[in-house]
Amino acid sequence: MKIVIIHGQNHHGSTYHITEMLTDNLTTSEDQVSEFFLPTDGxxxxIGCYRCFEEGEACCPHKERVQKIVKVMDLxxxxxINSPTYCLSMSGQLKTLFDHLAYQWMSHRPKKEMFSKTGIVISTTAGAGAKKVTKDLSQxxxxxxxxxxxxxxVKVGASSWGGVSNELKEKIEVKIYGVSQSIKxxxxxxxxxxxxxxTFELMRMMQRKNDWNFVDRGYWEDKGWLGHERPWK
Ligand SMILES: Cc1cc2nc3c(=O)[nH]c(=O)nc-3n(C[C@H](O)[C@H](O)[C@H](O)COP(=O)(O)O)c2cc1C
Structure with missing residues (x-):
């Protein structure tokens, strides 16, 4: 099994440690885990140049960093994906990566590979906002x-992993174990x-009428999605 972890932060705080706990529960030595830390690897x-949408993702001025992550996601x-809760949102560096993936939305050129994957999104907060962040990441x-x-x-009630009580860490362990069993x-x-x-069907209807972006339209035609083909089995 291959797993990619996109850390929405560089540092090893509560979000990192909870993600590590989950990964330890999910994997054996045979599994392959790749990690990206943001903003270092992002x-x-x-810059809103629209080149990914209108000319193709290979024309993005930041294509090297973006496609390095995309290739691993595809496989x-x-x-x-994780992020600490910052001002009731995901971290800015993670949002920056997602902005660069907009060309892969179902409304543009979604990747067939994505339609069979499992996603796990994690956020920690001192008090409030983690549910909103995981909802946004899930979206x-x-x-x-x-x-x-x-x-x-996860509400950790702390600014660092060291500040999280042992009692709460044990509760988090139990929760993570349960979730990992369900995922497995x-x-x-x-x-x-x-x-x-x-949603795919609505996007398909839109692409059938698409006379404004021929890169997107040609992509859907090539995949056969305007006919009977679908990206899932
Ligand atoms: C810039 C910034 C904004 C934050 N915003 C919130 C917030 O909106 N709500 C909250 O409860 N905690 C907030 N926190 C606290 C963190 O979400 C919390 O400590 C989190 O567990 C940190 O994760 P980490 O240890 O992985 O860095 C904020 C922290 C920072 C640094």
Missing amino acids: PKHC SDIII QLFWLGVPKVYQLP RRIGKVKPSLKHKI
């Missing part, structure tokens, strides 16, 4: 085509939900 801010069975993965996303918001049972069996299929 692209600079999106992974599980995509784990990003939904639009990329990922059919099943597990959300793990469903690996390789995920299928797009009705909501996914309906």
Whole structure:
């Protein structure tokens, strides 16, 4: 099994440690885990040039950093994305990466590979906001085509992992164990939900009328998605 972890921060705080706990529960020595830390491994801010949408992702001025991450995402069975809660949102560096993936939304040129993956999104907060962050991260993965996303918001009540009580760490361990068992049972069996299929169908109807972006339209035609082909089995 291949897993990619995109850390929405560089440092090893509560978010990192909880993600590590989950990964330890999910993997054996045979599994391959790749990690990216943001902003170190990520692209600079999106400059809104629209070249990814209108000319193709190879024309993005930040393509090297973006495509390095995309290649690993494409090959992974599980995509784990985490972020501390910053001002009730995901970290800015993680949002920057997602901005660079907008061309892969179902409304543009979604990747077939995404429609069979499992996503796991994690956020920690001192007090409030982690649920909102995991919901936002889940929405990003939904639009990329990922059919099943597990959300793990955790209120740690602390500014660092060292400040989290042992009692709470034990409770988090128990929760993580339960979630990891559920994920393991469903690996390789995920299928797009009705909501996914309906959204894809709406995007398909839009692409059939698309006379404003021929890169997107040509992509859908090449995949056969304007006919009977679909990105899932
Ligand atoms: C810039 C910044 C903004 C934050 N915003 C919030 C917030 O909106 N709500 C909250 O409860 N905690 C907030 N926090 C606290 C962190 O979400 C919390 O300590 C989190 O567990 C940190 O994760 P980390 O240890 O992985 O860095 C903020 C912290 C920082 C540095």
